[in-house]
Amino acid sequence: MGVRHISWELCNACGICIENCPMDALRADETTGKAFIQYLRDCQSCFLCQKECPVEAITCYPSFERRIPQAWSA
Secondary structure: OEEEEEOOOOOOOOOOHHHHOOOOEEEEOOOOOOOOEEHHHOOOOOHHHHHHHHOOOOEEEOOOOOOOOOOOOO
16 A cells, blocks of 8 residues: 555664554564565555655555455454
8 A cells, every 4th residue: 555665775774664653564674674564455654654764765655445444353
């Protein structure tokens, strides 16, 4: 949905994007510590990762899907 690209060349593995993602869609690579998109479908296009990235390594696009939202059950 929102996150379309994370540049590994620009990413400095600070983890700010991962900490700021309210949907927990991003993860850190085990070897490099750099962010990657683990759960793309969970992204809600909030742009917090892109906004908070100090090196502008993340590119987001607003996008809308035509799927019916599922109720979240605990």
